[in-house]
Amino acid sequence: MSAVAPPAPSAAPPSPPRRSARDSSASWRWTDRLGLAFAWLLGLTFLAVTAGIVLYMMVQGIRFVRPELFVTHPAAGVTEGESGGFLDPLLGTVIVALMAMAIAFPLGLSIGVWLSEFGRPSWLARVTESTIEMLAGSPSIVFALFGTLIFEQGALAFLSRTNDGVVYGRSFFAAAAMLSLIALPLIVANVREGLQAIPGHVREASYAVGKTRIATTRRVLLPAARPSVVTGAMLGVGRIIGDTAIIVILLGATLRFTEAGDVPLLGTLKGTGSTLTTFVYANAPTGEINQPEKAFAAGFVLLSMVLALNFAVDIAARRGRRWR
Amino acid sequence: MALSRPHRASRGLLPDQRAELMLGALVCAVLLFVLLLVVFVFKEAWPSFSHNGLGWFGPGGNPDQQVQEIYTSANLLREPVYTFHAWPIIWGTLLTTLGAVTLSFVSALFVSVFVVEFAPEAIKRILEPVVRLLASVPSVIFGLLGVLILVPFIGQHVITDGNRRSVAYIVSLSGYSLLAGILILSLMIAPLMIAVFSDGLRAVPRGWLEGSLGLGINRWRTFWKIGVRTARPALVAGTVLATARALGETVMLAMVTGGVSFAPNPADGLIFFVEPTRPLAATILQTAEELTSEPMRHTIFAMAAVLLFSAAMLSLAGWAAKQPMKRYGVRA
Numbered sequence: 001m002s003a004v005a006p007p008a009p010s011a012a013p014p015s016p017p018r019r020s021a022r023d024s025s026a027s028w029r030w031t032d033r034l035g036l037a038f039a040w041l042l043g044l045t046f047l048a049v050t051a052g053i054v055l056y057m058m059v060q061g062i063r064f065v066r067p068e069l070f071v072t073h074p075a076a077g078v079t080e081g082e083s084g085g086f087l088d089p090l091l092g093t094v095i096v097a098l099m100a101m102a103i104a105f106p107l108g109l110s111i112g113v114w115l116s117e118f119g120r121p122s123w124l125a126r127v128t129e130s131t132i133e134m135l136a137g138s139p140s141i142v143f144a145l146f147g148t149l150i151f152e153q154g155a156l157a158f159l160s161r162t163n164d165g166v167v168y169g170r171s172f173f174a175a176a177a178m179l180s181l182i183a184l185p186l187i188v189a190n191v192r193e194g195l196q197a198i199p200g201h202v203r204e205a206s207y208a209v210g211k212t213r214i215a216t217t218r219r220v221l222l223p224a225a226r227p228s229v230v231t232g233a234m235l236g237v238g239r240i241i242g243d244t245a246i247i248v249i250l251l252g253a254t255l256r257f258t259e260a261g262d263v264p265l266l267g268t269l270k271g272t273g274s275t276l277t278t279f280v281y282a283n284a285p286t287g288e289i290n291q292p293e294k295a296f297a298a299g300f301v302l303l304s305m306v307l308a309l310n311f312a313v314d315i316a317a318r319r320g321r322r323w324r
Numbered sequence: 325m326a327l328s329r330p331h332r333a334s335r336g337l338l339p340d341q342r343a344e345l346m347l348g349a350l351v352c353a354v355l356l357f358v359l360l361l362v363v364f365v366f367k368e369a370w371p372s373f374s375h376n377g378l379g380w381f382g383p384g385g386n387p388d389q390q391v392q393e394i395y396t397s398a399n400l401l402r403e404p405v406y407t408f409h410a411w412p413i414i415w416g417t418l419l420t421t422l423g424a425v426t427l428s429f430v431s432a433l434f435v436s437v438f439v440v441e442f443a444p445e446a447i448k449r450i451l452e453p454v455v456r457l458l459a460s461v462p463s464v465i466f467g468l469l470g471v472l473i474l475v476p477f478i479g480q481h482v483i484t485d486g487n488r489r490s491v492a493y494i495v496s497l498s499g500y501s502l503l504a505g506i507l508i509l510s511l512m513i514a515p516l517m518i519a520v521f522s523d524g525l526r527a528v529p530r531g532w533l534e535g536s537l538g539l540g541i542n543r544w545r546t547f548w549k550i551g552v553r554t555a556r557p558a559l560v561a562g563t564v565l566a567t568a569r570a571l572g573e574t575v576m577l578a579m580v581t582g583g584v585s586f587a588p589n590p591a592d593g594l595i596f597f598v599e600p601t602r603p604l605a606a607t608i609l610q611t612a613e614e615l616t617s618e619p620m621r622h623t624i625f626a627m628a629a630v631l632l633f634s635a636a637m638l639s640l641a642g643w644a645a646k647q648p649m650k651r652y653g654v655r656a
Contacts, residue, residue, distance in 0.1 A: 025544070032544040035434075036442065042431050043438035043451065049511065050454050053461070053469060107354060114347040128351055130643060131358050137565070137639040139572025141605050142628045146361045148615055149368065184354075214343035235460075242462030244575040245605070249612045277464045277575075284468050286579045292472055299465050306460050314453060 054303070061300020064293045074255040074279070083291055086298045088256050089279035092172075093241050093302075095268075096251070096275055099176035100240045104183040105233055111184075112191025112232075117217050136185035140178075144249040147178040151250070160270055161260035170252035171260070172269040178246050183236030190235065194228025195221055230316045238309045241302065244277040251275065255282065255289075276302040362632065369629035371622040375406035380626065383411035387585040391611060391623070398617035408623050412587035414630075416601035419502055419588060420577060421570045424509035429563055431510070432517035433552070439518070440525040441547050459515035467579035470508045475499040475580055478598060487595050500582030501598040508576055513566040520565060524558020525551055560645035568638045571605070571631065578606035604631055 025033050072085035111128065119125040151160055152169035160171035198221055206216040222229065252258070252272025259267035274282070276298050282288050283295035337345070373380055390408050397405035439451050479499025488497050528551045536546040552559075582600025585607065590596050602610070608627050614620045 025542070028542050028544065032542055032548075035548060036544045039434045039438040039442055042434040043443060043447070046431070046435050046514070047447075047451060047454060050458050054457070056469070056473075057465065107350065110347050110350045111354060114344075114351050118344050118347060120344075124348070124351070128355060130639070131355055133643065134636055134639045135358065137568035137572075137642070138635045139574065139605050139631050141572070141574045141608050142365060142632050142635075143361070145608065145612070145615075145625060145628045146365060148612075149364055212338070213340045215339070238460050242460070242464075244462070244464045245609055248575075248609060277462055280464045280468055281575060281579070284464075284579060285471050286467075286583070292468075295468055299468050302462060303465055306462060307457065310453075310457055310460055313456075 054307075057296070057300055057303050060296040061303070064297040065300055066297070069294075069297055074274075076255075079291075083289065083294060086276065086279050086294070086301070089274045089276045089298060090301065092251070092257070092273045093275040093277075093305075095172055095273075096176055096179060096247070097237050097240050099172060099269075100179035100183060101233065101237060103177060104180035104187055104236055104240075107180070108184050108187025108232065108236070109191055109229065112188045112195065113217055113222075115188070116192045116195035117213065117221070132185050132188050135181060136189075139245075140182050140243055141245040141249070143178045143181050144246040147174050147246065147250045151177075158270075161272075168252075168260075170250055170272050172251065172271070172273065175247055175250040178250055179240045179243060182243060182246070183240050186235045186239060187229075187232040190228045190232025191225065194225030194232075197228070198224050227316045227319045231313050234309050234313045234316065238306055238313075241275070241305060242277065244281055247275050247278045248281065251278065255279065276305075365625055365632055366629050368622060368625035371619070372406055372408060372626035373629075376408055379409055381411065381414060382409055383587075384409035387413055387607075391614070391620070394623055395614045395617045395620045398619055404619035406619055406623070408626070410604075410627065410630075412585045413602060413604055413607050413627070415587045416502070416581070416585070417571065417603040417605075419601065420505045420509055420581065420603050421567060423502070423506035424513060424570050425563060425567050427506060428510035428514040428517055428566065429559075432514045432521055432562070432566075433559070435514070436518045436521035436525055437547060437552065440522050441543070441551065455515045455518050458511070459519065461512075463512065463573060463576040464579075466508050466512055467576035470504055470576065470580040474504045474507065475501075478504055483595075483598050487598070491592060491595060491599070495584070495586050495599055497595070497598055498582070498600070499598070500580060500600050502581060502588050502601050503597040505577050505581040505601070505603075506597075508580060509570055509573060512573065512576065513569050516569055517562045517566045520558055520562030521555065524555035524562070527558075528554045557645055557648045561642050564638050564642035564645060568635050568642075571634055571638070573603075574605040574609050577603050578609050581606065583610060 025036055028036075066085075069085035070090065071087055073087050074089065075082065075084035111132070115125055115128060148169050150156065151171070151174040152167050154165075154167060156169075157167045159173040161168040202220060202224065203216055206220045207213070211219065251274065254272045255274050257268050257273040258271045260270040260272075261267040279298045280295045280302065283291045283298065285292060287295075385407075387408065387410055393405050394408065397403075435451075439448060439455075443451060476499060478501055479497075482503070483497045483499065491497065532550050532554065533546055536550050537543065541549075581602055583602055583606070584600050585602050586600055588596045588599040588601050592599065604627050608624055608631075611620070611624055615624060
């Protein structure tokens with residue numbers, strides 16, 4: 001091989017310098033150029049479609065959201081004017097998210113800590129990991145069905161409405177318990193990743209000053225991993241407020257809160273209700289109420305909540321780059 | 325974690341041991357709960373499977389009518405009916421899942437190659453949060469948009485009157501269709517795929533790509549032949565995750581696919597895509613009001629058991645696919 005090849009005498013267009021030839025796609029084979037063009041096209045299409053969805057929801061939301069919708073109860077009605085607002089679904093979303101997180105967050109945190117900091121015996125850790133992964137991949141509708149099964153048991157009758165000894169099995173308690181299952185994998189994964197991203201010398205330093213392992217976890221590791229923990233929690237909330245199947249089946253999907261019993265707060269929680277997702281579901285043309293304007297308004301509120309959560313996750317994740 | 329615990333005579337528990345025991349007990353409780361879930365679902369499903377045998381998965385009759393008979397048989401004082409042949413529903417599930425996964429695999433692959441390697445910095449910075457955003461949009465919103473935009477569009481512009489007449493005796497075409505389900509579902513699972521694919525593509529050792537570039541291979545070919553091939557385990561893992569998501573998608577599909585247990589017939593030609601159907605999860609959602617009837621409950625749980633089993637198998641497949649990835653330090 002000669003180091004410097006003599007220029008081919010009969011090459012009609014003098015080939016441009018090699019580097020720029022490789023960087024500009026003009027000299028590539030047509031299949032390669034097609035591939036690149038396709039990548040650009042799909043990337044931009046993806047952007048455009050997402051922007052389209054968000055903008056469309058924004059426009060429809062701004063058209064149909066009225067302040068009074070937030071403070072009126074839903075009502076049975078045939079026209080958009082009669083059917084009231086979405087006060088109950090909005091509160092329902094908040095209640096369900098709070099209750100489900102009250103179950104899922106401590107559980108997820110403990111499992112994440114155990115997996116990352118203890119994890120013995122190792123077969124148990126492996127089983128736990130794959131179980132959590134399986135939970136993440138299971139359809140939420142299966143959880144909902146299981147929920148109807150366990151909350152109809154007589155022993156759990158105090159958590160829902162009872163009628164002549166028949167346990168109804170649909171309540172905020174039932175829905176929240178099952179919703180916590182779909183938030184759990186996200187929390188566990190994030191807590192674990194956050195803890196594992198902390199270098200080992202941090203732990204060793206803490207042990208060296210005489211802290212026990214659990215004290216290290218509580219005082220050193222968890223504060224350091226707080227951004228991941230927060231990210232996991234917020235992703236979990238996002239999943240919970242976006243879920244529909246569990247709410248439709250386990251919350252009874254009555255638009256208004258229907259209380260069970262006389263105790264004020266407990267009665268509501270034992271009773272049935274709805275969330276924004278089931279409100280949208282019922283108000284879509286395929287649903288029972290079919291009032292698309294209401295559906296758009298509620299969908300807009302729901303989407304704004306999800307976007308806000310997303311934004312918060314971004315901020316939390318940006319703060320979490322400490323150890324990398 | 326590498327440090328071993330100081331040994332001491334076990335007189336009472338150390339705080340650490342207490343904490344470990346408590347956390348371990350909690351983990352065991354959750355595992356037990358999940359085990360209970362699986363066992364109960366399969367136990368409730370068993371009567372339906374045992375009455376139908378493998379015929380459960382096979383064709384034969386209209387599942388909607390069978391559901392009616394199963395449901396009413398509980399109220400009449402006679403033997404409960406269990407006859408159920410779920411093929412149209414399973415076929416619908418297969419079609420929507422495979423269709424959406426194929427469509428979004430191709431687009432997600434190109435989009436993630438674009439994001440990782442070819443996009444200008446500005447577009448990259450927008451595209452990454454956008455992917456995450458799209459992944460977190462609730463499925464009911466996709467369903468709403470589908471019902472109000474895509475379904476009427478298909479009904480008015482894609483389906484012609486000739487099409488409608490040609491299958492009028494069998495099924496009515498309204499726009500609620502397999503096509504709508506596949507299109508929206510692929511939009512929903514694409515972000516998941518893009519996220520995993522991009523992680524895999526980013527983890528490809530830079531030196532390998534530079535080696536190829538140094539040999540004078542152009543950037544596209546380099547990335548396509550070296551990057552994408554190296555990231556194959558990530559491609560499999562992402563696809564498996566997305567398949568699980570597609571399989572479990574309930575509400576959106578219940579809204580846009582038409583809600584009839586009809587098996588779209590490929591022999592109809594292209595009309596096949598605009599025929600209605602109804603996948604498993606959506607069927608469960610729409611029949612869930614009938615849980616009060618004993619035989620119906622077993623039938624519904626049988627559908628749930630099929631879903632749960634497929635999800636478990638998929639997560640097993642995903643685990644297997646992820647093993648080679650550990651070499652590159654990818655934790656997806």
